[in-house]
Amino acid sequence: MTILVIAVHDNKSLNAVTLNTVAAAQKIGGDVHLLIAGHDVQGAVEAAAKVAGVTKVLVADAPQLESGLAENVEATVLGIAKGYSHILAAATACGKNVAPRIAAKLDVAQISDITAVNSPDTFERPIYAGNAIAVVQSSDPVKVITVRATGFDPVAADGGCASVEEIEAAADACLARFVSRETTKLDRPELASARIVVSGGRGLGSGENYAEVLVPLADRLGAAMGASRAAVDAGFVPNDYQVGQTGKIVAPQLYVAVGISGAIQHLAGMKDSKVIVAINKDPDAPIFSVADYGLVADLFSAVPELVDRLPYAA
Incomplete structure (x- = not known):
């Protein structure tokens, strides 16, 4: 059983939610591979290789992946999806954009916003604004899951020694075009x-x-x-x-x-x-x-x- 985690990053460094998602993957069990899809991602790759519990870092480096457009990330993941029992993404705006596309193309049901892992095929997720917890069991051959980061304590950012493998990036789908990004710059924690x-x-x-x-x-x-x-x-x-x-x-x-x-x-x-x-x-x-x-x-x-x-x- 091998699990693919789609990393959240800015091409230079990993977002902290990636560590929580890796923690969820470890609770499922098996080898954990971390996908870095972007452009000029050496900084993110170096950080990913050090993450505790990650056995392999897959690198898809191409200009069409630089801005993280969901259509291009989805196509890249689909190129390697058959080798994995589980595909995990953090329940961020990016993860919620990419994961449903992957699930639809694989013809499986996505499991959203999990907060606990009971077994490799059984998960907990909040419903009714968190007032009830649903226990969801999936028989799909590939389980596509988004992870609520706050449900899992992050793994250590250092201490790992993962191998690094380059994979082919999917061609530009030409379905969307990155125009601009405006971010709020804070002088305090995110x-x-x-x-x-x-x-x-x-x-x-x-x-x-x-x-x-x-x-x-x-x-x-x-x-x-x-x-x-x-x-x-x-x-x-x-x-x-x-x-x-x-x-x-x-x-x-x-x-x-x-x-x-x-x-x-x-x-x-x-x-x-x-x-x-x-x-x-x-x-x-x-x-x-x-x-x-x-x-x-x-x-x-x-x-x-x-x-x-x-x-x-x-």
């Missing part, structure tokens, strides 16, 4: 992979209050910043800050929810955090049902006081 997250909700009242109240707290903790859907819809922050079922799924060591009531779609995105701290003036707010520590107080006085008492992150 939300999906941060160890500490500070999130704000509609209770902050405005974007100005969000910045004034939460930025000092995030700076003290060395935290990434997030928000509820209500705060994003109100225009307090950009939508890439959104945590929840329709935003980013996070599971940091510490999640601080400020002025967030705890709508079900937000809880689905953060309730797996190791420690949850909630600050809200409503004692009946649903967020307190998942919080490890709750403070019923006015956030405009409680958060500045908390900041004053905290040392700066090392």
